[in-house]
Amino acid sequence: MSKIVVMGAGSWGTALALLLAENGNEVVLWEFFEERAKEMQKTRRNNYYLGGIDLPDNITITNKIENILDGAEYLLFSIPSQNLRNAIQLVSSQLTEDIIIINTGKGIEVSTKLRLSEVIKEEILGKYHKNIVALSGPTHAEEVVKKLPTTIVAAGEEEKAQKVQELFSNNYFRVYYSTDITGVELGGALKNCIAIAAGIVDGLGYGDNTKAAVITRGLAEISRFSKNFNAFEKTFSGLAGMGDLIVTCTSQHSRNRYVGEELGKGKKIDDILNGMNMVAEGVPTIKAVHEISKDKNIDMPIIESLYRIIYENENILKIAKVLMERDLKEEFY
Numbered sequence: 001m002s003k004i005v006v007m008g009a010g011s012w013g014t015a016l017a018l019l020l021a022e023n024g025n026e027v028v029l030w031e032f033f034e035e036r037a038k039e040m041q042k043t044r045r046n047n048y049y050l051g052g053i054d055l056p057d058n059i060t061i062t063n064k065i066e067n068i069l070d071g072a073e074y075l076l077f078s079i080p081s082q083n084l085r086n087a088i089q090l091v092s093s094q095l096t097e098d099i100i101i102i103n104t105g106k107g108i109e110v111s112t113k114l115r116l117s118e119v120i121k122e123e124i125l126g127k128y129h130k131n132i133v134a135l136s137g138p139t140h141a142e143e144v145v146k147k148l149p150t151t152i153v154a155a156g157e158e159e160k161a162q163k164v165q166e167l168f169s170n171n172y173f174r175v176y177y178s179t180d181i182t183g184v185e186l187g188g189a190l191k192n193c194i195a196i197a198a199g200i201v202d203g204l205g206y207g208d209n210t211k212a213a214v215i216t217r218g219l220a221e222i223s224r225f226s227k228n229f230n231a232f233e234k235t236f237s238g239l240a241g242m243g244d245l246i247v248t249c250t251s252q253h254s255r256n257r258y259v260g261e262e263l264g265k266g267k268k269i270d271d272i273l274n275g276m277n278m279v280a281e282g283v284p285t286i287k288a289v290h291e292i293s294k295d296k297n298i299d300m301p302i303i304e305s306l307y308r309i310i311y312e313n314e315n316i317l318k319i320a321k322v323l324m325e326r327d328l329k330e331e332f333y
């Protein structure tokens with residue numbers, strides 16, 4: 001039995017806390033918003049995100065940070081990417097070299113263009129950065145709490161990634177490991193952007209051919225982008241690449257696909273985001289990836305189109321026409 005501190009009691013942090021508790025661990029679930037933490041303490045449920053599920057006794061809910069890491073073996077972050085730095089700053093002074101840091105968020109920090117393990121590394125001043133493991137794959141919280149068979153990949157230094165693999169695995173949650181943290185993080189971050197394009201296809205009422213085109217050419221863009229950062233090519237045919245891309249582009253649960261669907265139906269981006277109580281990571285990540293691709297001269301037509309729709313308020317049908325009428329080229333280049 002290990003003590004695990006989970007920071008972020010959103011839908012994903014709560015689902016993972018439940019899984020870790022079921023695997024026999026002592027879990028401390030930290031919530032940023034005091035009122036929500038109090039409500040969870042009182043009801044022993046997370047009614048805000050995952051109503052109807054009782055939190056077992058081996059999950060302690062807190063909003064307090066003092067001494068939170070005392071006796072902890074693992075520190076897990078499940079925080080929206082643009083807020084992750086803030087969360088790390090709250091605990092970084094308590095870290096010791098024997099604590100494994102697991103990040104489950106997916107995105108790129110817009111202000112720095114850093115991957116999330118790089119944000120963590122920066123905040124802990126490079127100390128213990130070999131302890132950082134990214135946990136990513138096709139995993140909607142709504143299905144994990146129902147114990148539907150799910151797979152995921154833990155990526156980091158081999159020994160640490162394997163420890164995380166052991167910690168989470170059970171008969172409905174199967175964890176693979178990888179040493180390609182860069183590829184796993186980029187796969188998780190960029191698939192959210194492509195899922196917005198897939199949602200636009202749904203919102204416009206286009207067909208299965210179009211959806212398959214967006215997923216496949218989206219994967220080509222993700223791989224092309226990631227090659228510039230020395231990610232392993234094979235990672236993108238795996239769970240954190242194709243696997244997560246498929247689930248996010250097709251799922252009724254996906255917040256990113258939903259944003260795209262509403263855009264395709266003609267709604268304004270600010271109205272869509274204001275009407276949601278959950279994070280759609282693809283929106284800020286499109287901005288970061290667009291800027292990086294311009295800096296590095298990486299051809300990313302889907303990302304470019306999304307940027308123009310979301311950040312320059314361009315007409316979707318006009319952008320779709322431009323995408324289809326580009327110069328013809330070889331499939332793999």
Ligand SMILES: NC(=O)c1ccc[n+]([C@@H]2O[C@H](COP(=O)([O-])OP(=O)(O)OC[C@H]3O[C@@H](n4cnc5c(N)ncnc54)[C@H](O)[C@@H]3O)[C@@H](O)[C@H]2O)c1
Pocket residue numbers: 007008009010011012013030031032033049078079080081083084086087104105106107139140141142277278279281
């Ligand atoms: N929901 C899923 O099914 C799922 C699955 C896999 C990965 N993810 C990823 O996990 C991350 C979290 O997703 P979520 O749906 O649980 O998010 P969420 O919007 O529910 O927020 C999670 C938590 O982040 C914390 N938080 C919010 N603002 C903060 C701030 N300013 N400073 C510190 N902490 C703050 C709060 O505790 C909040 O409960 C995202 O990157 C998402 O892409 C989500």
Ligand SMILES: O=P(O)(O)OC[C@H](O)CO
Pocket residue numbers: 106137138139140192195244247248253254255256257279280281
């Ligand atoms: O609901 P989404 O679009 O944020 O996706 C959540 C997870 O990343 C799916 O693996």
